[in-house]
Amino acid sequence: MQQKRIAIIGSGPSGMAQLRAFESARRAGADIPEIVCFEKQADWGGQWNYSWRTGIDEHGEPVHSSMYRNLWSNGPKEALEFADYSFDEHFGRPIGSYPPREVLWDYISGRVERSDVRKYVRFSTIVRWVTEDEATGQFHVTSEHLPDGTTETEVFDEVIVATGHFSFPKTPDFDGIETFTGQIMHAHDFRGAEGLRDRRVLLIGASYSAEDIGVQAFKMGAEHVTLSYRTKPIGVEWPDQIDERPLVTHFDGQTAHFSDGTSGHYDVVILCTGYAHHYPFLPSTLALDAPNSVYPGGLYRGVVWQGNPKLFYVGAHDQWFTFNMFDAQAWYVRDLILGRTEMPDAEARQRDIDAWLQRFDAIASAEDEVRFQADYIRDLIEQTDYPPFDLDEVVEIFLAWKHSKQENILGYRDYAYRSVMTGTMAAEHHTTWLAEMDDSLERYLGPGGLMPPEDDLRDNPLTASR
């Protein structure tokens, strides 16, 4: 029998997990299929591969990453740790619980570098269009090598979509927004808050983007920050410079009017209005069309496309769990492709989808959503040889984290957690998040102590505690 050919689209955290999954089987002696991973960026890491560019990249393609210079993990690293590659193994010693972007990128890329899977990836190569060949049941994948524009079409037996769901911004319209003469951008195009110093900033949204850009803007000296929510405020204890208001009804020049009748003058509007699943390379018969959610429909065990079980999605699920959930999905997809795990028929798959969706729909609290996602991951891990880990303990970490933000939105990143994988307690970091103005890996992993000049620091009681 001819060797199967597998296409992986994307080499962000999910695509990297899929590469690691196959390589791990190969090293254990398995025959693995021929793998081609298509990556439109020049390097892997997906969201974690920072680019200064916004909007359209150097090849005329949408910039993939929504990353900003100053981003530190907004959840404890102990909740996303790989079960097969611990932080201890990578860094050789305990580090803090909330590493900045560059440190996390180092961790996730370190794992795959050590797996020697870079050879499977075609960088700067975008997938343009995928079709199903009805006669053979295979896929035709057309890709373009962006530096020279060459397109080619190849045949694959199975396709794994791992392009993520934080790249295509949702940009709702607001009455009169075209009369707002200040700067308008979506969080996707936010690259850092330094330019917001002394500015009045309106963030539309009440989820992670608004929350974190809000505190970044505060940290960098914004004069005032308003978060505008549609359903409910974030409701933590904000510093005086940050307030929350209900949804914008309309703009009139630089004045925003809110549904409670108040208004405010702003210099900058940042739409923190979320992201959409968007697969411009897939026909509608294959494209996942769902809101960002913990359990989007149409996917058996969250990964098998019900319309064609030779198409898989890895990393299509939203929040709480991330890297180790992608691993659980990737290991399971690998085993389906290798034939180690049986693919149920369409009816059985639908029953399973419906049962999980029914359970998901009944969830009333964020806490139960975390537990639901832990159960989902547990179900996947039980099918494969991915190292099992204490998911209940990770749930506890998530709940403690949520509580810590409520308690101290400007200081929660200074807390430390214990690794579920190794039992190692995170290091207390040398500098508080609010006082630290250098987000580099060198600074984070260095000895600390060299502080920026005093006048770079926000005049706030919290920084005084460092």
Added chain:
Amino acid sequence: MQQKRIAIIGSGPSGMAQLRAFESARRAGADIPEIVCFEKQADWGGQWNYSWRTGIDEHGEPVHSSMYRNLWSNGPKEALEFADYSFDEHFGRPIGSYPPREVLWDYISGRVERSDVRKYVRFSTIVRWVTEDEATGQFHVTSEHLPDGTTETEVFDEVIVATGHFSFPKTPDFDGIETFTGQIMHAHDFRGAEGLRDRRVLLIGASYSAEDIGVQAFKMGAEHVTLSYRTKPIGVEWPDQIDERPLVTHFDGQTAHFSDGTSGHYDVVILCTGYAHHYPFLPSTLALDAPNSVYPGGLYRGVVWQGNPKLFYVGAHDQWFTFNMFDAQAWYVRDLILGRTEMPDAEARQRDIDAWLQRFDAIASAEDEVRFQADYIRDLIEQTDYPPFDLDEVVEIFLAWKHSKQENILGYRDYAYRSVMTGTMAAEHHTTWLAEMDDSLERYLGPGGLMPPEDDLRDNPLTASR
């Protein structure tokens, strides 16, 4: 014989010209093919269809238009007037020579509205992928209706690409640009200069984008504007607040260093580094791959794709002439498709391409480039029933315009020109460009006189003359 099916991709100025060309033949009694015009935006007008959005649009697609709120035509309208639809016919009276965006949009959309061709256009529908069917010589065009995500593939006999070449920014890298903590954008994402008041602005580039964003920034009260050129400065007489410097060598935080050893501190960087031909829906066998130029290669008479003469490009040529050149191209493409004009064989086409390219390569001055383009248009018009007009006189207008910018970069838009089509002298506008803070159609076509409050106006000797 079955009716032919023609796909037009894009309904900006070029696609509109193509629709008008076919409709004009139909009204004169010709049988025209079935036409489907695909337009990804919700309305036609291409660049002239202003959107407040930047980067990615509401459907996850690259924003097409590079238009900004305050844009007024940067060349006299007498140089772009349609020969078959004059400004007099549209507005019923003389107007100024440099209308703002909304007025020009009204003119170009007015012509096609009166032609009743909207019925041919599928709005909010993007072409995803085009393939050649080798067996039949036809094209398979796959499109997506963006609001519902439905994709479909249809067969066409001929395809006309009219997607423009000012939508995909070129974004070169600069050493250290990732350390610049102010705002960075490409001119494509510039939406207005009001937010540049009191800011120090660096524009990288020395062509139309840099020139016009520079004077817009000055008008809106920027503290200082630097234009950075690669080969040579624009070299007009700038006001004190604007200077020109050679190319940026590197950035160090908010400091830009230039190749002459000088440096400067900036709040905002705008890349006025131009645009690229980019056809993400075409395989490399069909995609024009050339720099923006007055005569890109590979196109017989500037419109027939040499690799497959059933594929046409309209509006692929850069600068001087615009709307009436698109007309000349569209009428000629129409006649080729209708069989009114013979398609030469590949060898004869190549000889013609080579002859024009040879002539183009020998051009030494901008003036000769204008004359070259006039000759190109004349050659096209002679093949069709498009109303002939005095191209030499349009050349004179272009030369006078170039001179006027040299003379008065802040005031050249106050000059008036005579129509080549109707002999009508443009009206002297009620307000100078520098003094006018309202760019709306109502204001421009209204009686004038109502001036904005004095403190909205730049404190500059030129405004005092109003």
